[in-house]
Amino acid sequence: MALAQDIRDRLTLPAFAAPMFLCSGVDLAIACCKAGIIGSLTRNHCRDLAELEAQLTAVTAALASHAEAHPGAKIGPLAVNISPTFAQEEFRAHLAACRRFGVRIIVTSVGDPTLNAPLVQDHGLLHFHDATTIRFAEKAAAAGVDGIVCIGAGGGGHAGTISHLAFIPQVRAMFDGTVVMAGAVSSGAVIRAAEILGADLAYMGTRFIATREAAAPDAYKAMLVEGGVTDVTYTRGVNGLPASWLKASLRTIGLDPENLFIPEGRSTDHLPEGKTPWRDIWSGGQGIGLIADIPAVEDLVARLRAEYVAACATPDMADAARAGA
Secondary structure (H helix, E strand, O other), X not given: OOOOHHHXXXXXXXXXXXXXXXXXXXXXXXXXXXXXXXXXXXXXXXXXXXXXHHHHHHHHHHHHHHHHHOOOOOOOOEEEEOOOOOXXXXXXXXXXXXXXXXXXXXXXXXXXXXXXXXXXXXXXXXXXXXXXXXXXXXXXXXXXXXXXXXXXXXXXXXXXXXXXXXXXXXHHHHOOOEEEEEOOOOOHHHHHHHHHHOOOXXXXXXXXHOOOOXXXXXXXXXXXXXXXXXXXXXXXXXOOOOEEEEHHHHHHOOOOOOOOOOOOOOOOOOOOOOOOEOOOEOEOOHHHHHOOOOOXXXXXXXXXXXXXXXXXXXXXXXXXXXXXX
């Protein structure tokens, strides 16, 4: 396994709070880092670089104050999601800002990472790239990224359809960098399962939307608590790309989740006037079946850690089998 030691040493739990459009804000990033997991911001809902820098200023100031008040406390690293579609000079400017504020990881979510991987690494940052298929994971590995976020079946947003049981071991076998398991991760036991399959970290999105610090509307959080696995639909019928959406949010804007129009390509022209994905139509993964409350991040991470420790202590059946041989 290949998780950078400086990151491992700062974690209380091998978990990464995923950067999420309109949900990951300053409060959530601060709370996650304070709790000892990887926190994140996303450039994608910032108006410009100046707004991102303002968020970075707020996060780093809060974490510095926390470190001063709690000497020796583990404070998780900060990651930032940046679109790889920016022109090279603009992308470099974003990387320079992230480096100034002590960001450790850059996450890219779409496109070919070949051009951007060297830029990220030249700035002394780690580059993690999302992959929803084996082919995309192979491209990311060939590009020289530091980490691959394997978004498997059941994940929120633009997830893949491959079972983690096959996805993670295949990527681990062909990639020496950091492997991150994403999709339907809502408990500490699943975080441990990610490690057993060969991942270094577990990526958690939907579970952290249902926290007090997330920037999502209260109605969105309540929908995650009230819903179950069958309340998530994986479809191209929202923006033309396969993604997981909450059926209740589709009904709220007058759409029938069982009878959606499927556009030919990437398009939202078929949606009700004034309604847009992410703002009005909400995403969630199948992990909502394990979400029953909206806790503070500190309390959630403590609970996840207790579940993780319990899972780690589960007797090794291989050892039991050998002992009984």
